[in-house]
Amino acid sequence: ILNVEQSPQSLHVQEGDSTNFTCSFPSSNFYALHWYRWETAKSPKALFVMTLNGDEKKKGRISATLNTKEGYSYLYIKGSQPEDSATYLCAFIGNWDSNSGYALNFGKGTSLLVTP
């Protein structure tokens, strides 16, 4: 079982605030790191797939960085809006092995609530 940790567990911010979350993962046998956004009663939606050390990805007001050598990724949301309220999950994929293949190893997620 691979240890993927996310912090904080939950976050409550006001509309317009910027925020960031952390995902830490094993620094060895890295293959890819995914970020997903999961709204209540819906399916998780892929935000970013990151594969290279130093990767920076951006989609609108959301961006992510990746450090595979030290085993962490940051997700940033600039100017949070109420519609950003969701659980944000990161998932680590290690190099292929015969048992787990390319399984997603999820953290517990960060629950974000943005109030007007």
Added chain:
Amino acid sequence: DAGVTQSPTHLIKTRGQQVTLRCSPISGHKSVSWYQQVLGQGPQFIFQYYEKEERGRGNFPDRFSARQFPNYSSELNVNALLLGDSALYLCASSLDAGLRGYTFGSGTRLTVV
């Protein structure tokens, strides 16, 4: 284009019974994975299938089994249900091994009483 569809959306079973959950991937996706999510935890990997072959298996007992059909749809079977099997079961499909991300279904909520 339809997303990943799962059926049923909810079901209630009694301890000791067997259950079959179904998943249809996005057209063109050859890989299907299954995950179990219990409250307060991240989804846990159960199985991955690619081109109808099992490519990965998580740390779940042999009561859990799955298969992938020629049309790439998949079934997850759980025998001898326990109360602890109550969870949201998610199916995800992808074109490859995850370098382009997975598309998830909305899940099947299983309650074992």
